[in-house]
Amino acid sequence: MNKIVIEGNGPLKGEVKISGAKNAALPMFAATLLAPGASILENVPDLMDTRTIAKLVEVLGARIEKTDDSTYAIDCSDIKNHEAPYSLVKTMRASCLVLGPLLARLGHAKVSLPGGCAIGERPIDQHLKGLSALGATIDLSHGYVDIHASSRLKGARITMDIITVTGVMNIMMAAVLADGETVIENAAREPEVIALADFLRAMGANIKGDGTATITIEGVTSLSPARTAIIPDRIEAGTFMVAAAITGGDVTITNANPKHMSALSGKLKEAGCEISTDDFKIRVLAKNGIEAVNVTTAPYPGFPTDMQAQFMALMSVANGASVVEETIFENRFMHVAELKRMGADIKLSGNSAMIKGIKKLSGAEVMATDLRASASLVLAGLSAEGRTVISRVYHLDRGYELMEKKLEKLGGIIRREPGGGSKKP
Ligand code: EPU
Numbered sequence: 001m002n003k004i005v006i007e008g009n010g011p012l013k014g015e016v017k018i019s020g021a022k023n024a025a026l027p028m029f030a031a032t033l034l035a036p037g038a039s040i041l042e043n044v045p046d047l048m049d050t051r052t053i054a055k056l057v058e059v060l061g062a063r064i065e066k067t068d069d070s071t072y073a074i075d076c077s078d079i080k081n082h083e084a085p086y087s088l089v090k091t092m093r094a095s096c097l098v099l100g101p102l103l104a105r106l107g108h109a110k111v112s113l114p115g116g117c118a119i120g121e122r123p124i125d126q127h128l129k130g131l132s133a134l135g136a137t138i139d140l141s142h143g144y145v146d147i148h149a150s151s152r153l154k155g156a157r158i159t160m161d162i163i164t165v166t167g168v169m170n171i172m173m174a175a176v177l178a179d180g181e182t183v184i185e186n187a188a189r190e191p192e193v194i195a196l197a198d199f200l201r202a203m204g205a206n207i208k209g210d211g212t213a214t215i216t217i218e219g220v221t222s223l224s225p226a227r228t229a230i231i232p233d234r235i236e237a238g239t240f241m242v243a244a245a246i247t248g249g250d251v252t253i254t255n256a257n258p259k260h261m262s263a264l265s266g267k268l269k270e271a272g273c274e275i276s277t278d279d280f281k282i283r284v285l286a287k288n289g290i291e292a293v294n295v296t297t298a299p300y301p302g303f304p305t306d307m308q309a310q311f312m313a314l315m316s317v318a319n320g321a322s323v324v325e326e327t328i329f330e331n332r333f334m335h336v337a338e339l340k341r342m343g344a345d346i347k348l349s350g351n352s353a354m355i356k357g358i359k360k361l362s363g364a365e366v367m368a369t370d371l372r373a374s375a376s377l378v379l380a381g382l383s384a385e386g387r388t389v390i391s392r393v394y395h396l397d398r399g400y401e402l403m404e405k406k407l408e409k410l411g412g413i414i415r416r417e418p419g420g421g422s423k424k425p
Pocket of ligand 1: 023026094121122123124125126127128162163164165166167305306328329330371372399
């Protein structure tokens with residue numbers, strides 16, 4: 001196992017290129033299962049999670065060839081296995097994204113139930129509700145969800161009880177091959193949902209309304225393989241925007257889509273940063289200190305829960321007091337105890353954190369607890385006085401490609417060293 005060592009130093013400066021989005025790539029790997037033949041995915045980030053989903057579709061029968069560092073050819077001519085084993089699902093809950101495609105293609109899917117995780121209970125009842133409305137029968141036993149369709153799935157009207165990103169993706173991927181029209185109401189509007197719909201359309205699916213709360217799908221009888229490039233990772237881009245802000249830096253983020261960043265950009269401007277954008281570039285200049293601002297997480301286009309921990313690191317060194325409210329996950333405050341070890345003044349009350357900004361954090365030995373919490377500790381370390389050592393960085397490797405290399409290029413003093421905590425099962 002590795003640890004990350006950071007010596008807090010001056011402002012980050014320069015240009016950083018954003019990788020493809022993890023949360024757009026994962027459903028696209030699953031979607032390739034829908035069509036016989038070879039689909040091509042470009043701009044795939046090299047992460048633990050993308051390697052896991054590639055392994056999963058391979059276990060299901062796909063033949064995978066990596067034609068360059070970020071391009072995968074995925075040949076799903078011969079999908080015979082319908083079972084996603086516990087050994088893979090336990091390492092990545094997004095494995096449940098194969099439920100919809102397997103059900104549509106084979107009429108049968110058996111996927112180990114993901115169980116809880118560090119940020120919350122995260123049930124999949126809404127995925128199952130949607131698939132059952134399309135005509136599937138569901139059996140939950142021995143830790144697996146076993147879904148059958150005795151004939152072709154049938155289009156249905158489905159109102160989601162809560163907004164769920166992967167839930168809507170699973171239902172979309174099942175409905176594209178169903179008989180007739182499916183209408184999904186109260187759908188997630190995240191850019192990754194639109195990216196998946198674009199890919200499915202390229203495969204021949206008939207989908208309208210993605211990016212709004214109502215998605216309409218007219219089922220087709222078959223799909224063909226397609227080629228697509230993964231959209232830029234808006235959470236990686238956001239993390240570098242906060243890195244610029246917390247170090248009082250001047251960073252230009254390239255290969256990012258500013259349209260996806262509105263909520264965060266707005267908050268950083270309120271906090272005193274200057275932000276300018278071009279087509280696929282965002283410059284963050286933070287020369288006048290950071291003012292305290294409140295944020296509340298919400299589904300897109302609201303403030304992303306995946307940026308909450310990083311923003312809290314920033315607020316811990318802001319002028320004044322702020323409140324950060326988490327409304328998506330019930331347990332996404334694991335970074336608070338670690339930030340406090342670095343001197344942050346944070347009080348938790350239910351789903352709110354009250355943060356009193358201090359002048360400077362102090363470097364300490366801390367432990368990464370989940371992906372975005374790890375990112376917040378890296379940001380805290382960059383702005384702190386002295387040395388910060390972050391252990392269990394395998395969390396970071398699930399979702400950030402070459403993070404320390406990119407930060408080093410911007411002037412951060414950061415390196416990876418062996419040691420730093422063993423991997424949890
Ligand atoms: N929920 C249910 N029932 C369901 C589905 C979700 O109660 O059937 C609840 C969840 O427990 C949560 C809320 O609904 O409280 C929203 O969860 P959602 O389903 O939208 O999350 P997800 O699809 O499992 C994706 C991202 C997460 C991101 C969330 C919210 C992927 C692979 N993961 O998860 O990303 O936080 O949407 O935007 O797309 C990350 O990248 O660090 C990450 C955790």
